[in-house]
Amino acid sequence: MMYRYLILFLSLIITGCSQNDTEQSKGTGSSTPSTAITHSASAEKTARIALVIGNSDYDENFNKLQLEKLRNPVNDAKDMATVLRHLGFEVILKTNARKKTAMKQAVREFIERLGQHDEALFYFSGHGFQQNNINYLVPLRADIHNDIDIEGEALPAKYVLKQMERATRGVKLMILDACRESIPDDFFRKSKGAFAGVTKGFSSSLNAPMNTLIIYATAANKVSWGGLPGERNSVYTKHLVNVLRQQPHAMVEILLKEVRYRVVQETQDADEPQVPWESGSLVGQAFCFGDCGSEEQRKLEQERAELEQQRLELEQQRIQLAREKARQQKEARFVEEANPIEKPTPPPSLTSPPQETRLLDVLPKASTELAFTVLFNLWNLDYTSLVGDKACQRAATQGLACLFRTGTWDDIRYFNRPAVIELVANSGKQHHLVVTHLQKDTAILAIGKDTYEFSIHEINEHWLGQFLVLWHPPMLEPPVLKKGTSHKAVIWVRKHLDIIDGLSSKPHALSPRFNSTLKQRIIAFQRQHKLEPDGVVGKKRC
Structure with a gap:
């Protein structure tokens, strides 16, 4: 029944303008008395220029921080650049700026393109912090060994703001998705005064000049989340990009309030939810990221926004019910990443030519029992002879573990394992089949001893992205790991989270320290897999 609701919601959201959005009133987390972020309907033709910077490849051994x-x-940065270009911005994209000079050069190029009445947008994603209430944006190779180095090695946000103020009288937007949790909690105590005045998060003291809006991914003096496991964007930018795509006609207060709502919903189980906020002084006409559109368009977006909120609330209820069921059954379902060492040998029957038919015609033949029988057979195991009420319990008796995820075909290709996928028929009934082979545009599915080849496009019409694979976990007896722990097992956790997230890491460069950043990643992983989000890793959760 839940899938029927989800399919109904998705069909309603997709229908109409092919833009699914939300429009609400002024954000409660905002200190903004501004009118909005809307593309003004000025009689004079203005350009829209954006500088977008994203810094990822930091090296924690390069500086003392x-x-x-x-x-x-x-x-x-890439996704923001794409959506901004679609909305009519001329975009300067800069990724992995190594030094402050590279960031300043990008700012100069940005400023030189601005006319007196042009609209300007600056976006930054990466590390940031404050020193004595001054907010700094950090390049990859900032050579910072004490507080005196900061001014020369990191870029003050106010530098960018002042340059924008001087260059144009038009609307100016600054979006800061920075201040990731990285600096160890006890760092400043141990530094013995070497970093005087330095604290995590951004200060709220950055004043917005006339006709300017400063948009922060999180509240003042707080840190922001990176992405959930397997997701390409940070929590804030993911929702910002989605709402920009869905609500190009919404005024800024409405649009940002919707982004804030979605971010808070997604992080509400954390010790402290992430609450975006804004500070600004926009004046004059209403302003939108895209064309402000008609009242009728905005009303339609409002209705779709309310529908999306209902969908999110329904999903939260589903998650809560799943957690309660897990607690009642006392099941430890802590799922971890596959180690691609052993690859099962497919049985001879899978090499036979697949039969040609329609997917909907074969779905009634599929069942959960058949799917796991095939999957275990691919691992040379007899599913029916193993002990256990559930498939994952039977797998555990053979030293295997289950990895359940919601993802894409690229995720299945990455794991390179046979996968059980869940397909939903038009009636809403769920069916489980096994993916045994993947080509570029087709997949071979097994139901019992029969195999069928279908196009990815046809399968996607009935697949919501859920799949399960088996893998061999390491033979470890790890201690209970939590924030503050320092242990070699922490390196193992970091390595496998990186693998799940598609991040290339060097084991010798990984820290054995369990810090706040790792805790956030563990909580995100637990939430995704419907586990108690306590940020703790240990035997009870394996």
């Missing part, structure tokens, strides 16, 4: 490599900022 131990700023870790980030998974998402380059993707954040």
Whole structure:
């Protein structure tokens, strides 16, 4: 029944303008008395120029602040650049700026393109912090060994703001998705005064000049989340990009309030939810990222926004019910990443030519029992002879573990394992089949001893992205790992989270320290897999 609701919601959201959005009133987390972020309907033709910077490839051993490599900022910047170009901005994209001079050069190019009445947007994703209430944006190779180095090695946000103020009288937007949790909690105590005045998060003291809006991914003096496991964007930028695509006609207060709502919903189980906020002084006409559109368009977007909120609330209820069921059954379902060492040998029957037919015609033949029988057979195991009420319990008796994810075909290709996928028929009934082979545009599915080849496009009409694979976990007896722990097992956790997230890491460069950043990643992983989001790794959760 839940899938029927989801399919109904998706069909309603997709229908109409092919833009699914939300429009609400002024954001509660905003200190903004501004009118909005809307493309003004000025009689004079103005240009729209954006500078987008994303820094990911930090090296925690390069400077004393131990700023870790980030998974998402380059993707954040690329996706922001794409959506802004679609909305009519001329975009300057800069990724992995190594030094402050490279960032300043990009700012100069940005400023030189601005006319007196042009609209300007600056976006940054990467590491950031504050010193004595001054907010700094950090390049990859900032050679910072004490507080005196900061001014010469990191770029003050106010520098960019002042340059924008001087260059144009038009609307100016600054979006800062920075301040990732990376600096160890006890760092400043141990530094013995070497970093006087330096604290995490951004200060709220950055004043917005006339006709300017400063948009922060999180509240003042707080850190922001990176991306959830397997996702390409940070939590904030993911929702910002989605709402920009869905609500190009919305005024800024409405649009940003919707982004804030979605971010808070996604992080509400954390110790402290991430709450975006804004500060600004926009004046004059209403302003939108895209064309402000008609009242009728905005009303339609409002209706779709309310529908999307209902969908999100329904999803939260589903998650809560799943967690309660897991607690009642006392099942430890902590799922971890596959180690691509052993690859099962497919049985001879899978080499036979697949039969030609329609997917909907074969779905009634599929069942969960058949799917796991095939999957275990591919691992040379007899599913029916193993002990256990559930498939994952039977797998555990043979030293295997289950990895359940919601992802894409690229994820299945990455794991390179046979996968059980869940397809939903038009009636709403769920069916489980096994993916045994993947080509570029087709997949071979097995139902019992029969195999069928279908196009990816046809399968996608009934697949919501859920799949399960088996893998061999390491033979470890790890201790309970939590924030503050220092242990070699932490390196193993970091390595496998990186693999799940598609991040290339060097094991010798990974820290054995369990810091706040790792805790956030563990909580995100637990939430994704419907586990208690306590940020703890240990035997009870394996």
